[in-house]
Amino acid sequence: MFFRPKHAAPFLLTLGLLSAGAAHAQTPLTAATVGDSLTLESTIRTVLDANPSINALQEEVNQAQARLAETRTYLRPVVNGTGTYTRIDPVVKLPFNGEVLQFAPNNNYDLHVAAQYTLLDLGRTRANIDLSQSRIVSATDQINVTRRDLAFAAAQSYYSILFAREAIRVQDAQIASLQQHQREMEKRVQGGVSTNFDVTTTKVRIAQAQNTKIDLQNQLRNQEVQLARLLHRPENEVTPIRGRFEYNPQAVDVNAALARGAENRPEVKLAKDAEQTAIAQQRVVETNNRPSLNVLGQAGAKNGYILPNIERMRFNTVLGAQLNVPIYDGNRNKVQRVGAESAVKGAQARIQDTQEQVRADVQQAVNNMQSSTARYDNSQVQIEQATDALTRAKARYRYGVGNNLDVLDAETQLAQARLARLQAIYNYTLGQYQLRRATGEQIW
Secondary structure, three states: OOOOOOOOOEOOOOHHHHHOOOOOOOOOOOOOOOOOOEOHHHHHHHHHHHOHHHHHHHHHHHHHHHHHHHHHHHHOOEEEEEEEEEEOOOOOEEEEOOEEEEOOOOEEEEEEEEEEEEEEOOOHHHHHHHHHHHHHHHHHHHHHHHHHHHHHHHHHHHHHHHHHHHHHHHHHHHHHHHHHHHHHHHHHHHOOOOOHHHHHHHHHHHHHHHHHHHHHHHHHHHHHHHHHHHHOOOOOOOOOEOOOOEOOOOOOOHHHHHHHHHHHOHHHHHHHHHHHHHHHHHHHHHHOOOOEEEEEEEEEEEOOOOOOOOOOOEEEEEEEEEEEOOOOOOOHHHHHHHHHHHHHHHHHHHHHHHHHHHHHHHHHHHHHHHHHHHHHHHHHHHHHHHHHHHHHHHHHHHOOOOOHHHHHHHHHHHHHHHHHHHHHHHHHHHHHHHHHHHOOOOOO
């Protein structure tokens, strides 16, 4: 399924639609240069570098890695050194052949090193390691999602500012044209050819155009505040940006876009991560009720051994093994298995829902591009017609066969046609960015 736009024009955006959460414009990233102004690429990279949420997510990855390292330690033996002193009073003493036999010292010393190792746990530790690794993957993929969202937010603010500037220029051009027309009206009034009503009507149209300009200037300031927030700079600090709009129509293979979205979309990856984590958690629950075998070794020195010298420190060793077999836990593990199985099924359902959302996002983006192409073609015709109408209305009025309202209406229609073209170009570019977002394409 292909479609191909027919026209190219300077790339402009309509600021109003940029408030939508999924709205993002597209232009090829240009190389950033050193200076006090930001290109699109440098704006995105500065936002990504300045945002603390990425650092917070990175710390979550570090925590997950630490938990993995801790879980791996259960595969290693545990060695402890212990020293104890015990004073016993009284101790057993018996007279024998004129001597007093003492079977235990008053001062008891025990110094030893003990090692314990889990020889067999039937996959319990390995299941916990797999769970920790899955959580690391999820935390890492969450960073990619956050970076993607910040990058598109930065692009949105960047193009919002560029649009506001361009829209203000359009309004300035309309105001200048109306003011020139007003001066001509005033000369005609002085010559007795026109009335003050025509001058007043023209001033009303100028005031309306100035009100539109004021709104655009307010939107520009608000977008500059938004960009400052993304850059984590003071809200009253204006960050100069530079760039231009480019309209680059392209053919779209919808089937290929759907395939890319299913494979590359970070939300799909996160949903699959959640499934793997749920499966790993299920394995942990399954292994929690399995037997385990531990071995113990101890070596050291202590006093209190057999007569005749009970105070003497003697070398001693201890070897042992411990088998733990769960018999009854009040059905706790059975209940945990039911919960773990439910979590797996829920994660699988989320994968299906996410894949359906990807398909819908891709199709909507393509629909927006198709519609915008048609609206762009129509706006081009409207501009040509409005320009011709304005030329004719001015000529008719100049020669006294037309009226002032015809000129003012033609001026307004021309300005509206130009804004309609900007709207169509924005919508098309918005569709391009929506498509890139839907297919998981990286823009930073």
